[in-house]
Amino acid sequence: MTPDKTQEQPLLKTVALKKYFPVGGGMLHAVDGVSLEIAKGKTLGVVGESGCGKSTLGRLVLRLLEATSGEIYFEGRDIRKLSNEEMKAVRPQMQIIFQDPYSSLNPRMSVYELIAEPLIMNHVCKNKKELNMRVLGLMRTVGLATRFVSAYPHEMDGGRRQRVGIARALALQPKFIVCDEPVSALDVSIQAQILNLLMDLQDELGLTYLFITHDLSVVKHISDEIAVMYLGQCVERASSEELFKQPKHPYTKALLSAIPIPKLRPDRKKHIIRGEVSDPIDPKPGCRFSLRCEMCKDPCMGRDVELKEVSQGHFVACRMYEEPGFADDK
Amino acid sequence: MQDTLLEVKNLSVDYETDEATFYAVNDISFKLNEGETVGIVGETGAGKTTTALAIMRLLPARTGRITGGEILFKGEDLLKKPENEMRLVRGALISMIFQDPMTSLNPVMTVGKQIYESLEIHNLEHKSKQQLEERVDELLELVGIPARRKNEYPHQFSGGMKQRVVIAIALACEPKLLIADEPTTALDVTIQAQVLEMMHDLKKRFGTAMIMITHDLGVVAETCDNVAIMYAGELIETGRVEDIFEGTLHHPYTKGLFGSIPDLETSANRLHPIDGLMPDPADLPTGCRFHPRCSQCMEICKTTHPKRVSFNGHDIVCHLFTEGGAGK
Structure with a gap:
């Protein structure tokens, strides 16, 4: 926590959030002690490769999945301690947009029914007329032409389907939205349209996003702050600009240098890491990245590495920055 | 090295269904020299994969x-070959890598056997089983x-x-031409x-x-010598990667494609x-x-199909260039 942020309470804050799934071989550590916070009206991007626990994290903060341990504060209240009844009152304020708009929309419901559903469920509108107004208003907000009001999901392209997904998420006027890879399934030109829409909505409605993606150029574009995840842990967190300018963790560095840049002769050296993500089932204590890390040394094993602030607002979980002289005697 | 390996001339492909005819590829032409890489770039539905499948006759x-055109491979028209000859071309001279490795491998056959299969079919030199197994390793x-993992599924x-x-299978017979259809789209960046x-x-x-068929301009910049931008079944711009x-001269669609990608090096707001x-x-x-x-x-764009304009091997199909005003 940086001193200037303490005055303003973060909208969402997690403390040592964990989720273990029991599997045949033991416990799968999907999310393993993630602490993060998002200020109101800001976007926190969560990046990482498949299987690093980013989607699980998104579902945990909404309590769509129950965490194994840890705390989740939404507007200062620990929502894990709320009863089902109390939780029901909080849920409308926290929404989610899914990756694949095709499988997340009921194929037998029209656009009108899909967008009206959350409004009806929560008894938001007094009468049919008000409901109509709200649905059409939402369609306008997300840029869907009203002629699609009775269309079914299969009649629309991916971009429009995703707009329906966004309209549904916005229906209950939430404060916070988890965007789980909302543009990964879309073509670049459509992707750009949806990203612009999400950013415009944030400006107009003061929304706060937890933006999950594996696409680093997208995350840089939309985020104020970025958290890099590796095997269930957050290994680095910094402002978007800082992270791309001065990545500190060896994994972040490798990840950034692996992105193909649409330029000839980009002025950077390519640095390819070997190997693949190791097993998330009962991982040994120590740095999870140590097996693929070129800088790895004895102290990296045996004890979990904690996220430490190395400069203003820049957090890294790596031994290199904990022990002075770590990198020198190599 | 500068011999033409593949020349596609005025190729058109339709898909005919009961309801409608889909014009997937419309009159495209391009050349590929030996040892070079051409990137075909475009969005979903542009006809990239259809072009690849047409070359493979798959x-x-x-x-x-295939409603028209020629596909000349080393001067021979692949479209005129009977199916049994075509089978000797596939895998041996031209092979293909598909997007999704999860579905392009046989789940009930060991990976070693799957590589062996391709060697066995094209075993023109009558190598022994032993020799083929060594080649698999x-x-x-x-x-x-x-190599010890070859008996795994x-x-x-x-x-x-x-x-x-999949790449090992494709390269097993050392083909002259490899068609890679989005080979890394399903993979994470570090693995990519x-x-x-x-x-x-x-x-x-x-x-x-x-x-190299891809929608990722970053991949193109890293791997290709030539680039062809495809839109609605047509190659609207082709040229060297430079x-x-x-x-500075581009088709408006190419400009749009580049404008859609968030830039990592500068920060634009929109x-x-x-x-x-x-x-x-x-x-x-x-x-x-x-x-x-x-x-x-412009008015003319709505009625007349533009002609190809060439600037030293950099071709653009757009009226902006035919009207004498180069890239207004």
């Missing part, structure tokens, strides 16, 4: 139809998989490893970097020419996407196929 039998090591490998197996590096090394080693990435959507291939617009979405659309 279009779906009932619906896909060699190929696996080549793509970075320990696809589900025992990760996505990146499976794609390596590994696979691209490996493909680059192998391509150099064997002198294989490659058609022309596309560093040149992206500049192309409005609208890809046209329906059953009902293509008249004139220039891009005109309904084009910000620089």
Whole structure:
């Protein structure tokens, strides 16, 4: 926590959030002690490769999945301690947009029914007329032409389907939205349209996003702050600009240098890491990245590495920055 | 090295269904020299994969139809070959890597056997079983998989490893041409970097020419010599990779594609996407196929199909250039 942020309470804050799934071989550590916070009206991007626990994290903060341990504060209240009844009152304020708009929309419901559903469920509108107004208003907000009001999901392209997904998420006027890879399934030109829409909505409605993606150029574009995840842990967190300018963790560095840049002769050296993500089932204590890390040394094993602030607002979980002289005697 | 390996001339492909005819590929032409890589770039539905399947003559039998053109491979028209001869071309002279390694491998056959299969079919030199098995080991090591894992099944490998197996199968007979259809789209970036590096090394080693089909302009910049931008079944801009990435003259669609990608090196607040959507291939617009979405659309674009204009091998199909005003 940086001193200037303490005055303003973060909208969402997690403390040592964990989720273990029991599997045949033991416990799968999907999310393993993630602490993060998002200020109101800001976007926190969560990046990482498949299987690093980013989607699980998104579902945990909404309590769509129950965490194994840890705390989740939404507007200062620990929502894990709320009863089902109390939780029901909080849920409308926290929404989610899914990756694949095709499988997340009921194929037998029209656009009108899909967008009206959350409004009806929560008894938001007094009468049919008000409901109509709200649905059409939402369609306008997300840029869907009203002629699609009775269309079914299969009649629309991916971009429009995703707009329906966004309209549904916005229906209950939430404060916070988890965007789980909302543009990964879309073509670049459509992707750009949806990203612009999400950013415009944030400006107009003061929304706060937890933006999950594996696409680093997208995350840089939309985020104020970025958290890099590796095997269930957050290994680095910094402002978007800082992270791309001065990545500190060896994994972040490798990840950034692996992105193909649409330029000839980009002025950077390519640095390819070997190997693949190791097993998330009962991982040994120590740095999870140590097996693929070129800088790895004895102290990296045996004890979990904690996220430490190395400069203003820049957090890294790596031994290199904990022990002075770590990198020198190599 | 500068011999033409593949020349596609005025190729058109339709898909015919009971309801409609979809004009998937419309009169495209391009050349590929030996040992070079051409990138075909475009969005979903542009006709990239259809082009690849047409070259391999693997279009779906009932619906896909090549309605015109020639595909000259080393001067021979592949479209005139009978099926039994075509089978000797596939895998041996031209092979293909598909997007999704999870579905392109046989789940009930060990990976070693799947590589062996391809060697056995094209075993023109009548090598012994022993020799072929040795070649399987060699190929696996080549793509970075320990040979002792050859008796394992696809589900025992990760996505990146499976794609390596697919590449090993494709390269088993040292083909002259490799068609890679979105080979790294399903992979994570760090694994993508590994696979691209490996493909680059192998391509150099064997002198294989490659058609790289992708929607990722970053991948194109890293791997290709030539680029063809495809839109609604047409190649709207072709040229050397330098022309596309560093040149100043571009088709408005190419500009739109570049404007849609968030830039990692500078920070822009808004992206500049192309409005609208890809046209329906059953009902293509008249004139220039891009005109309904084009910000620089003129009257002539709505009625007349533009001609190809060439600037030293950099071709653009757009009226902006035919009217004498180069890239207004």
